[in-house]
Amino acid sequence: MEDVRIKFGIKVKVLRLSRGYSQEKLAELADLDRTYIPGIESGKRNVSIIVIEKIAKAFQISISDLMNSL
């Protein structure tokens, strides 16, 4: 099975692009350091539940929806 970090990164990238956000914009909305987003999208970061919540809030979706089909 593909690594959950890779699948999560792809999901974040697809959502971000569908909203027309730059990586910097997403970082700002999620209150994350902007150097963080590339590592998430490439599946390198083992994101924590607090970061997951921040990203869900930035996209204005539930955590469950963000984690859907991972």
Add this chain to the structure above:
Amino acid sequence: MEDVRIKFGIKVKVLRLSRGYSQEKLAELADLDRTYIPGIESGKRNVSIIVIEKIAKAFQISISDLMNSL
């Protein structure tokens, strides 16, 4: 809003008890160190996506279901 770690911990505990698992049993099923589970259930641990996936697998539910209503 209540901390997402607290809500996740309660969810794990409720699921664990509903299955009749001890903390040791859940740790074994999830392939986690058994000292890890109390910290998760008390909301002290900022669990990573890899740990979330392991716990979902232990309960044989999807990650999305595990994260439902957090």
